[in-house]
Amino acid sequence: LGGKISAAIRRMSNNTVPDETVLKQMLSEIARALLEADVNVRAVQQLRGNVLSAVDISSLGAGVNKVKLIQKAVFDELCRMLDAGHKAVPLKRGHGSNVVMFVGLQGNGKTTTCAKYAYHYSRKGWKTCLVCADTFRAGAFDQLKQNATKAKIPFYGSYTETDPVAIATAGVERFRAEGYDLIVVDTSGRHKQEVALFEEMEQMTSAVKPTDIVFVMDSSIGQAAHDQAAAFRSRVDVGSVIITKLDGHAKGGGALSAVAATRSPITFIGTGEHIDEFEPFVAERFVGRLLGMGDVSGLMTTMKDAGLANNADMVKRLTGGVFTLRDMNEQFEGIARMGPLDKVMGMIPGLSSMLPEGAVGNGSEGAKRIQAFGYIMDAMTDEELDNPKVVWCTSRIRRVARGSGRHVAEVEALLVEYRRFAKMVQSVGSMSKKGGMGGLGG
Ligand code: GDP
Ligand code: MG
Secondary structure, eight states: OHHHHHHHHHHHHHSSSOOHHHHHHHHHHHHHHHHHTTOOHHHHHHHHHHHHHHOOGGGOOTTSOHHHHHHHHHHHHHHHHTOOSSOOOOOOSSSSOEEEEEEOOTTSSHHHHHHHHHHHHHHTTOOEEEEEEOOSSTTHHHHHHHHHHHTTOOEEOOSSOOOHHHHHHHHHHHHHHTTOSEEEEEEOOOSSOOHHHHHHHHHHHHHHOOSEEEEEEEGGGGGGHHHHHHHHHHHSOOOEEEEEOOTTOTTHHHHHHHHHHTTOOEEEEEOSSSTTOEEEOOHHHHHHHHTTOOOHHHHHHHHHHTTOTTOHHHHHHHHTTOOOHHHHHHHHHHHHHHSOHHHHHHHSTTGGGGSOTTOOSTTSHHHHHHHHHHHHHHTSOHHHHHOGGGGOSHHHHHHHHHHHTOOHHHHHHHHHHHHHHHHHHHHHHHHHHHTSSOOOOO
């Protein structure tokens, strides 16, 4: 989807002065891409109309950058399409336990997402735990146990108790008493929306008194997500929605916009089976990435979560478009703590192109290369780290190579990558300052 939309915009930008015909042609291409992603027809028509009325091309003077205006209008409209109009109620730490109950049909990704969600908060330093109140599906407790153990998160459940409400009540009571910040309750789904499921959810709600009810929804059903989200909302007090399986489903855009249209805020998205293939959903950030703009604000959040960007200085420099070898080194050092490389890479403009395809993940070629770059930067002086230009001389490159035990060619490769990287940060920084495509601020 993103590829097609950004290609359409790029083609339009090649016309130095786009006119009405060019604009309409671009909008048709975007509309087609959105329809292919199963976005609702009316929503697509509305986007088209809104962009056209936002940029009245014939009335614009010659001095106006029409391409920028059009890009901005498309960006704004895509964001609006994904906006529920209000935010989910945020969880608060330090006011007793937050109890978050997960609901949704079987197979949508509830159990997986419960663990991801708990893990997300535990990485932020919250004391989190999991309760398995699914007695419907065979092996449900084992599945949750396995996920929880991998993520080192305490859990509660039972092999013998058959009443899910009793399990939830006991688990929540126990963890509340132990002062947990966040208690995540996984419930049983059913194959379809049936009376028994809704009754169970209602009983569960009055038993555990959740702070938030999260509805988990599989993105592969596309715009049909609208009716399912609406049905759940009509029976339980759904406060937020998490959309799963956005990896590898062509209909993801349809599901996201359909859920937003029910005015349910989307808080997170699932992008894979692994525990950290999960991220907060921020429409601007998502659209920015869709349009191929590199995700500086997402990177900032990830760095903050990893305890890296307590370095306010660095954040300021990065968003201002300044990037030194020291910044690069700090990022590389933190990458190990941030989780799978490819996810981090995707967020840094241009960084993914640094590595051969598929060469990411722990122990891979890409990871080794990053590690080698780290050694090289460790062998540099403060002056060199802060002012990378000075390293570009044979004697310094040789010295750094010797000091780090790497080849001269590797040092040079690092410097080349650095230069490319810095240029990218610079262009993103100036874009966000000008408010060009927007959405890049924290
Ligand atoms: P539940 O029945 O709602 O609890 O769903 P599960 O958590 O058991 O998930 C059902 C299947 O979907 C499992 O095979 C998960 O690994 C898979 N799954 C969950 N979330 C994602 C996701 O974001 N991406 C992908 N590719 N698979 C997912
Ligand atoms: Mg489950």
